[in-house]
Structure formats: C-alpha cells, structure tokens
Amino acid sequence: MDDAKHVHIAEMAHIFAASDDGPRAKAELTEAERGLYENIILLCANCHKVVDKIPDKYPDGLIRIWKLEHSGRLNAAFGIKKFKNRPELRIEIERLLGENKEVHEMTGPDLDYRSNPEAPEADMWKARVRSTIIPNSNLMIRILDANVDLLDDCERKVFAKFKMHVRGLMLRHIEGRDQVNIMFPKEMESIGV
Structure with a gap:
C-alpha cells in the first residue's frame, strides 16, 4: 500500500x-x-x-x-491565534517575514548564479523555497486570515497579492509548473505596523 x-x-x-x-x-x-x-x-x-x-x-x-x-x-x-491588537499580530508576521527575507538574501535568485540555472545555488534556493519560504508564507496566510479584522482596506489588498504570490511559488516549486509569478508585494514588509 x-x-x-x-x-x-x-x-x-x-x-x-x-x-x-x-x-x-x-x-x-x-x-x-x-x-x-x-x-x-x-x-x-x-x-x-x-x-x-x-x-x-x-x-x-x-x-x-x-x-x-x-x-x-x-x-x-497549528497554534494560530486570534490577536487582540495590531502590535501582537505584527510581531508574529515580522518573525516569519524576517526568516523568509534571510533565506532570500542568502540563497535567492537575485544572486550571481541567476544566469546559470544548473548552478548548485539554484538547487539550494529551490530546496529552501520548499522547506522554509512556502511553509512560512502559508502560516502567515493562516495567521492573517484569522486576524483579517485587524487589517485596513489597503492591507487587505496587499494580503490578496501576497496570497497570489504564494500560490505562484507553490505552482512553480511544488507542482513544477514553469510559469511567471507575481513579485512579492513589498508592502507586506509593513503590514500590521
């Protein structure tokens, strides 16, 4: 079986x-x-x-x-909490964003290996997307979904773009579809501030 x-x-x-x-x-x-x-x-x-x-x-x-x-x-x-206020929400989101940002800066496709998809660094990036970035991003989605009432209208739009970005990562790095994805919305870095 x-x-x-x-x-x-x-x-x-x-x-x-x-x-x-x-x-x-x-x-x-x-x-x-x-x-x-x-x-x-x-x-x-x-x-x-x-x-x-x-x-x-x-x-x-x-x-x-x-x-x-x-x-x-x-x-x-999964330990997803309903937060009482924006600062509590921000602490949790900031932690996950920070880890993803660190992975991107250390292994991301903006580094020198970008022109060589066969480089070992490219494989490392793909592995870290699957092991860290996608799980962290999905956790952020669950946290923000549970606390969407703490977001303003502009932040909800940013959150919707973030969901599309994460779905694109999953299509590319998990399902193996070779397609263009929307960029990470930079406004996520200040969501909940």
Whole structure:
C-alpha cells in the first residue's frame, strides 16, 4: 500500500454552484466569484455527491459553518491565534517575514548564479523555497486570515497579492509548473505596523 500515501480523497466542492443550474446556484455570482476560495470547500467524494444531490438538506449556510469550524480546528492544531491588537499580530508576521527575507538574501535568485540555472545555488534556493519560504508564507496566510479584522482596506489588498504570490511559488516549486509569478508585494514588509 505504499502508493496509498499519494492518493488524495478530497474533492473541491462549490458552496454555491459553479453554474446557474447546479446545486445552491446563485445567479448573481460571476464566474470568478464562483471559483474563489471563499466558495470552495474540501469534501470526500461521498459527501460531495450527497450535498450536491440533496441541496435543500445542505444549504450554503450549513456548508459555510462546516468550513468555518474546520478552519478553526486547523488553526488550533497549528497554534494560530486570534490577536487582540495590531502590535501582537505584527510581531508574529515580522518573525516569519524576517526568516523568509534571510533565506532570500542568502540563497535567492537575485544572486550571481541567476544566469546559470544548473548552478548548485539554484538547487539550494529551490530546496529552501520548499522547506522554509512556502511553509512560512502559508502560516502567515493562516495567521492573517484569522486576524483579517485587524487589517485596513489597503492591507487587505496587499494580503490578496501576497496570497497570489504564494500560490505562484507553490505552482512553480511544488507542482513544477514553469510559469511567471507575481513579485512579492513589498508592502507586506509593513503590514500590521
């Protein structure tokens, strides 16, 4: 059963249907809004089928509660706290940003090896992105999601760009897709200040 550890049983299910004629359809949502994280929940194949076959028994409000409760359990498991104020939030974010910045300065693609993708430094950078930068960045996303009420409107926009940047890192360094990513938003360095 060694292959079993690579089998994913979760399916991405829409809270509001991806189309106007699907379960829990909400015609006023744009196609982009239907694909947003806020409208997606992970379910096993059986549960996905059941909630879509009996949408009256599983309304959007109930499914959103499931997602919120699951998110709370994950936050507790990873020690994600709800901070009382911006300075407390900033201390935690600054620590993770600092570690990522150090990795980038010591091994990042802006160094002299940039013109030689075969250089050992390039492999070191790729390894550190997977072992440090992506995990730290995903932890920052969970922390900021749990404390988004402490951010102002401009910071929320920066946070959205940061999420896109991290997703791009994951596509490139974990999924192996060779694509251009948006740059790290420099404004993240002062988020929560």
